[in-house]
Amino acid sequence: MVDQLPNRGLETEMLKEMGFSSIDDLFSDLPEHVRMSEPLPLPPPQSEEEIIADARRLLGANLAMGEAVSFLGAGIYRNYVPASVFQLITRGEFLTSYTPYQPEVSQGMLQAMWEFQTLISELVGLPIANLSLYDGSTAAAEALTCAVRVHTRKATQSNTVYISELVPPDRMSVMHNYCQGAGITLKVLKHNADGTLDIDSVHSAAGSCGVYVEQPNPLGILDGGLTQIKEIIGKNTALIVGVQPVSLGLVEAPGNYGADIIVGEGQPFGSPPTGGGPIYGIFACSKPYLRLMPGRIVGRSIDVDGKEAYCLTLSTREQHIRRHRATSNICTNETLIALMGAMHMSLLGPEGLEHLAYRNMTACVLAKQKLSEINEISVPHISSAHFNEFVIELPRSAADCLKYLDSVGIIGGFDLNRWYEGRNNWLLVSVTDQTKAAEIELLAAHLAVWCSMKEVFA
Amino acid sequence: MVFDEGGVCLSRLFDFAGGTGMGYSQPEPLLSKNKVTLPPNLMRKALPRWPRLSEPEMVRHYTWLSRRNFGIDTGFYPLGSCTMKHNPRVNEVIAQLPGIADIHPHQPEHHLQGLLSIYHEMQHMLAICSGMDDVTLQPVAGAQGEFTAVRCVQEYFRKRGETQRTKVIVPDSAHGTNPASAAMAGYDIVEIPSLENGRIDLEALKAVVDDTVALMMITNPNTLGLFETDVPEASDIVHAAGGQMYYDGANFNAILGRTSPGLMGFDAVHFNLHKTFSQPHGGGGPGSGPIGVKSHLAEFLPSPVVKKRPIVGDEAKFAVDDMWYTWYEPEHTIGKVQQWHGNAGAIIRCWAYYRRYGYGLKDMSEHAVLNANYLRHALHREAKKADVSHMFVDGAEAEVAKHEFTISLQPAKEAVGVSAMDVAKGLLDMGYMAPTVYFPLVVPECMMFEPTETESRDTLDTFAKDFAQVLKVDPQTLHEAPITTPVRRVDEVYAARNLCLKHPFDEE
Ligand SMILES: Cc1ncc(COP(=O)(O)O)c(C=O)c1O
Numbered sequence: 001m002v003d004q005l006p007n008r009g010l011e012t013e014m015l016k017e018m019g020f021s022s023i024d025d026l027f028s029d030l031p032e033h034v035r036m037s038e039p040l041p042l043p044p045p046q047s048e049e050e051i052i053a054d055a056r057r058l059l060g061a062n063l064a065m066g067e068a069v070s071f072l073g074a075g076i077y078r079n080y081v082p083a084s085v086f087q088l089i090t091r092g093e094f095l096t097s098y099t100p101y102q103p104e105v106s107q108g109m110l111q112a113m114w115e116f117q118t119l120i121s122e123l124v125g126l127p128i129a130n131l132s133l134y135d136g137s138t139a140a141a142e143a144l145t146c147a148v149r150v151h152t153r154k155a156t157q158s159n160t161v162y163i164s165e166l167v168p169p170d171r172m173s174v175m176h177n178y179c180q181g182a183g184i185t186l187k188v189l190k191h192n193a194d195g196t197l198d199i200d201s202v203h204s205a206a207g208s209c210g211v212y213v214e215q216p217n218p219l220g221i222l223d224g225g226l227t228q229i230k231e232i233i234g235k236n237t238a239l240i241v242g243v244q245p246v247s248l249g250l251v252e253a254p255g256n257y258g259a260d261i262i263v264g265e266g267q268p269f270g271s272p273p274t275g276g277g278p279i280y281g282i283f284a285c286s287k288p289y290l291r292l293m294p295g296r297i298v299g300r301s302i303d304v305d306g307k308e309a310y311c312l313t314l315s316t317r318e319q320h321i322r323r324h325r326a327t328s329n330i331c332t333n334e335t336l337i338a339l340m341g342a343m344h345m346s347l348l349g350p351e352g353l354e355h356l357a358y359r360n361m362t363a364c365v366l367a368k369q370k371l372s373e374i375n376e377i378s379v380p381h382i383s384s385a386h387f388n389e390f391v392i393e394l395p396r397s398a399a400d401c402l403k404y405l406d407s408v409g410i411i412g413g414f415d416l417n418r419w420y421e422g423r424n425n426w427l428l429v430s431v432t433d434q435t436k437a438a439e440i441e442l443l444a445a446h447l448a449v450w451c452s453m454k455e456v457f458a
Numbered sequence: 459m460v461f462d463e464g465g466v467c468l469s470r471l472f473d474f475a476g477g478t479g480m481g482y483s484q485p486e487p488l489l490s491k492n493k494v495t496l497p498p499n500l501m502r503k504a505l506p507r508w509p510r511l512s513e514p515e516m517v518r519h520y521t522w523l524s525r526r527n528f529g530i531d532t533g534f535y536p537l538g539s540c541t542m543k544h545n546p547r548v549n550e551v552i553a554q555l556p557g558i559a560d561i562h563p564h565q566p567e568h569h570l571q572g573l574l575s576i577y578h579e580m581q582h583m584l585a586i587c588s589g590m591d592d593v594t595l596q597p598v599a600g601a602q603g604e605f606t607a608v609r610c611v612q613e614y615f616r617k618r619g620e621t622q623r624t625k626v627i628v629p630d631s632a633h634g635t636n637p638a639s640a641a642m643a644g645y646d647i648v649e650i651p652s653l654e655n656g657r658i659d660l661e662a663l664k665a666v667v668d669d670t671v672a673l674m675m676i677t678n679p680n681t682l683g684l685f686e687t688d689v690p691e692a693s694d695i696v697h698a699a700g701g702q703m704y705y706d707g708a709n710f711n712a713i714l715g716r717t718s719p720g721l722m723g724f725d726a727v728h729f730n731l732h733k734t735f736s737q738p739h740g741g742g743g744p745g746s747g748p749i750g751v752k753s754h755l756a757e758f759l760p761s762p763v764v765k766k767r768p769i770v771g772d773e774a775k776f777a778v779d780d781m782w783y784t785w786y787e788p789e790h791t792i793g794k795v796q797q798w799h800g801n802a803g804a805i806i807r808c809w810a811y812y813r814r815y816g817y818g819l820k821d822m823s824e825h826a827v828l829n830a831n832y833l834r835h836a837l838h839r840e841a842k843k844a845d846v847s848h849m850f851v852d853g854a855e856a857e858v859a860k861h862e863f864t865i866s867l868q869p870a871k872e873a874v875g876v877s878a879m880d881v882a883k884g885l886l887d888m889g890y891m892a893p894t895v896y897f898p899l900v901v902p903e904c905m906m907f908e909p910t911e912t913e914s915r916d917t918l919d920t921f922a923k924d925f926a927q928v929l930k931v932d933p934q935t936l937h938e939a940p941i942t943t944p945v946r947r948v949d950e951v952y953a954a955r956n957l958c959l960k961h962p963f964d965e966e
Contacts, residue, residue: 004814004912005825007828007914008825026831026858030687033690033721036721040587041586042816042817042819044816044817048814051810051813057778059555059572060557062558062561062571062572063561063565065560065561066556070562078560082481084513087517091520091521092532095531096529096532097529103945105886105943106527107526108523108525111470114960115471118960122508174797176793177793177795178642180643181645224499251502257499273560275570275573275798275799276562276563276800277802278744278801299958305945307945319601320897322638324647325641329635329641330599332732332743332745333744336740339740339741346474349477349480350510354505385495385497402566406566411562411565411569440488
């Protein structure tokens with residue numbers, strides 16, 4: 001019996017008061033031939049106890065990364081999220097509220113999102129941030145369409161944007177889906193053998209609407225060359241940079257080297273990996289993009305008594321007002337997860353952020369050093385600085401290596417053949433603040449064992 | 459400490475910018491910091507001006523903020539079109555289990571059999587409830603579901619060579635995301651007027667349907683909470699011209715187990731899982747917006763979807779039953795609309811919610827409709843008793859409403875100058891969340907109520923009495939409302955003219 005219906009048992013009385021005799025009367029407006037004649041062919045209702053037991057059994061069959069030793073990243077990272085974040089987010093006033101349409105009783109969420117905008121703006125070095133898009137990929141895709149809206153009229157390469165060829169195919173696919181309707185052409189920017197962006201190829205992007213690059217790039221490389229792009233493309237082409245936000249504790253904010261729009265996966269701040277969602281997309285920009293940007297924005301205002309108060313603002317960009325001329329179709333976003341991000345960021349503070357970035361980076365330095373000591377393994381981009389991850393080149397296929405590592409309880413990383421054709425032997429190894437020195441030793445030892453095997457493992 | 463005019467203490471995060479707090483202490487890095495080298499031009503020169511709070515200060519700040527916010531847990535939240543039902547707490551507990559919180563979307567299938575089996579179960583259940591053949595769980599909100607379905611339809615026509623189909627028909631009473639999603643996919647929008655009660659105008663539809671139409675998008679029950687009885691006819695008209703029919707399922711709470719988009723002749727539908735299946739809305743998100751499609755559209759669905767087959771060999775070690783659950787790429791997939799596997803954490807919560815009901819999902823929608831009709835009845839009853847029944851009329855003539863209904867406060871506006879917004883603000887003072895106001899646009903001075911199935915009759919009766927009391931308040935006082943809330947009416951024009959989108963720091 002379903003236990004969520006307070007009026008169970010009162011149906012007849014309530015119907016009678018309205019002058020009806022049965023529930024069917026309330027559905028009398030359904031044409032006969034569209035009515036469902038049979039009960040739903042679904043199992044019976046369960047009690048809370050049964051559901052939680054089933055959930056434990058089924059979800060227990062998944063291998064949580066914490067039960068293994070994991071070096072898997074490639075866009076979603078396992079960072080520590082402080083306990084108070086999880087405790088505070090369960091407060092029903094946050095959890096069970098909706099979009100703050102009535103600002104007088106939504107000041108808490110509105111102020112928290114205004115503070116989130118400030119935290120992100122400070123982090124990336126741009127004056128404006130919205131209060132989240134769905135994820136990093138949709139944020140990147142919306143940045144492209146935004147850049148086209150702003151620049152296409154003056155562009156010599158109208159309706160065209162340039163994207164780093166390293167951007168993973170899944171993210172590219174999202175960009176394609178979001179851009180194809182506006183007839184936007186996506187062109188690629190080449191990379192050098194050392195994994196850095198081919199700066200000469202950036203010249204071809206001058207006169208287009210935008211350039212999209214990532215820092216660190218999808219191979220984990222921190223590319224100093226990206227700081228030259230803005231000078232090459234000029235002010236009529238948007239520089240869009242995708243970031244891993246934790247890295248910005250050490251790495252220059254792209255806003256300070258000419259980025260016009262900055263996007264990224266906010267997930268490492270505030271959210272566990274959660275199978276890839278719900279997480280939140282960061283979107284920040286400079287003033288010329290403000291009125292054509294996607295997503296909700298909170299502004300500080302005053303109430304009728306002149307008291308400090310917050311409300312949604314610039315909504316004339318949005319679908320509920322502008323309908324098919326809106327800058328985006330987004331309505332429901334990821335506010336609650338962004339709030340978790342804000343909580344995490346405010347606990348860190350500036351020095352805590354820097355320390356966290358150091359922890360992530362030193363783990364990377366250590367792992368790179370240990371793995372490069374294995375004779376059969378090379379680190380193709382060894383001279384670059386890396387954040388969170390780097391490539392190792394194996395003597396045989398990465399897929400086989402991952403199977404072996406899995407058999408000894410290690411999630412070894414990401415097989416780059418899934419992104420880049422022909423990179424069969426490239427493994428993307430990811431470390432975070434959660435990686436222990438002993439785990440790196442363990443990975444190195446098992447990689448050495450696998451390398452010394454004479455034939456395929458699986 | 460900062461105090462406002464009334465002496466109320468304000469907590470502002472950036473007042474802590476000059477603080478000394480360190481919210482949580484971290485372990486030392488694995489190597490000394492000087493082992494880190496960066497290209498000199500990439501060294502960050504100045505840290506962000508983030509606040510410095512200790513944990514107790516941070517906890518108090520966010521607790522203070524939460525007390526200035528209204529949620530379903532705080533009180534009755536009859537926000538129409540948003541389905542603000544109770545969020546069972548067991549779902550939150552389940553979503554924190556490491557088997558969902560600590561898994562990575564790129565883990566191999568044998569690490570994720572539990573997740574994949576739950577995805578499969580959800581796809582199956584949603585297919586049954588919607589009368590569709592295939593389902594994807596990838597879209598992360600209703601609007602993204604719409605966009606995904608429009609893209610599938612677009613590729614379907616491209617594959618058939620019907621590229622002259624450049625239009626999507628949307629009634630003027632549709633939610634804004636419908637035209638926005640179709641436009642994002644590159645379609646021209648043809649808006650058709652609705653009849654007085656928000657229903658589809660079949661004549662207007664006939665006038666615009668031809669072989670340039672790709673799709674018609676319909677919300678049913680419509681945004682006035684009325685069942686669109688002419689939907690099967692509309693569907694015939696569009697299909698006869700070779701177009702497709704899309705069902706905006708935001709209002710599924712009204713029809714589950716009673717009818718389905720499949721029975722009504724639709725080709726594609728989205729669910730707002732966060733509404734119908736109770737993922738908490740969290741101040742505006744997250745959500746989850748799966749879509750269901752008929753078999754002719756299935757090959758275009760985003761990748762991957764989950765399929766199952768009997769287990770072989772040593773798969774039994776990892777399996778949750780005698781089936782193997784596997785990611786599958788539809789043959790002509792549109793690719794991805796979100797980079798990962800949708801909002802897995804939301805889908806788990808909605809799965810737990812579904813398990814609570816099973817075949818009893820029908821009871822859920824019956825109670826949602828019962829409560830909406832009862833509240834409509836009670837509002838009139840109490841208004842009569844309090845002698846304010848001349849202040850409003852039904853937004854649409856109908857014997858029964860579905861899960862929500864509208865009223866028009868136009869009479870109040872004309873008689874005493876009280877607007878729907880005034881009444882909404884008056885309700886805030888009574889401790890309620892206001893219903894949706896000024897949507898749909900086709901009803902003047904509109905107020906839209908959706909009580910949901912999880913409110914008791916007592917709550918509905920009390921609310922109806924209080925609503926009548928608000929209408930009795932003298933107009934001048936109501937213009938001043940709210941007075942008991944953390945702030946009073948917020949100046950939205952001021953916010954737009956004096957843009958302040960972040961803390962101004964030294965400029966202040
Ligand atoms: C009728 C209708 N359609 C579509 C949507 C969009 O859904 P979402 O907010 O999940 O993107 C909503 C809700 O906001 C709605 O009420």
